[in-house]
Ligand SMILES: Nc1ncnc2c1ncn2[C@@H]1O[C@H](COP(=O)(O)OP(=O)(O)OP(=O)(O)O)[C@@H](O)[C@H]1O
């Protein structure tokens with residue numbers, strides 16, 4: 421069975437408050453509150469477990485990382501419920517809370533991400549050892565999310581080099597100094613999915629217009645990446661491989677929450693890689709995962725028939 425391992429060093433308990441017509445600095449009446457176990461790698465694992473249920477041969481999904489023991493229960497329930505192997509290293513304390521304000525009137529989501537539990541050198545060594553054990557059997561490794569306090573910015577770059585040397589396919593979705601460090605490293609992950617703001621920040625310059633985004637993505641291909649997806653919210657994504665470049669535009673849908681849209685895209689790209697899809701088909705599948713995700717709360721995919729409907733509506737054009 422095909423194996424996917426996701427790494428989340430900074431999981432988050434996402435508390436999504438629906439607050440239509442949000443006014444900052446004023447008293448707002450909210451409509452609902454939902455709590456979901458999240459963090460980027462947890463979300464990717466969750467989407468892939470949903471997808472794998474109907475995949476011929478199935479998908480063997482493992483989630484690892486650092487997990488605060490004090491509020492581990494919702495994470496454990498999610499992983500158990502979806503048949504994801506729980507390889508998290510438990511640490512003292514509670515996972516951070518991510519506050520998500522979802523406004524159905526403007527269809528905008530406001531994220532407030534807290535820093536997370538500080539990782540000690542011993543905890544970091546424990547999770548690296550866990551990853552080395554898992555990497556003894558090559559597969560797809562997804563390194564996702566911010567690094568918590570205490571973790572050196574170079575960690576992902578080191579892990580990418582180790583995992584690739586051990587024969588695995590590595591996908592990366594991170595931001596800030598961690599992304600900058602990976603993009604400067606001698607060994608790049610095979611798949612990178614920054615959003616446009618993360619890529620601009622990592623490169624230290626604005627990317628004005630499609631030609632500049634394309635040039636930046638192509639530069640990463642020259643340096644060893646195999647697929648670069650630069651996501652741009654409702655404008656879709658520019659997805660670039662050695663075979664070409666496409667823009668994938670999502671259909672208009674009623675947005676419930678955009679939390680995890682990028683993680684769904686990573687999961688869709690991984691599923692496409694495993695299925696050996698062409699670039700246009702991968703662009704359709706990855707975008708359908710994102711669109712399916714934003715129509716509901718939590719990191720869950722809709723049934724395949726609904727995903728297929730979204731995939732058929734994705735506009736894919738060569739760039
Ligand atoms: N408002 C929207 N309407 C339609 N599709 C959207 C919308 N927002 C996001 N998407 C889809 O999701 C994909 C990824 O979105 P985005 O660029 O916001 O990722 P991200 O910033 O990495 O998200 P996150 O960090 O919340 O997971 C987009 O390429 C697009 O296909």
Ligand SMILES: O=P(O)(O)OC[C@@]1(O)O[C@H](CO)[C@@H](O)[C@@H]1O
Pocket residue numbers: 430432434457458459460463518531533564565566567595679680681682683
């Ligand atoms: O601080 P990070 O790790 O960059 O982002 C954390 C986070 O916003 O990412 C997921 C959505 O992509 C959420 O589940 C989570 O709260």
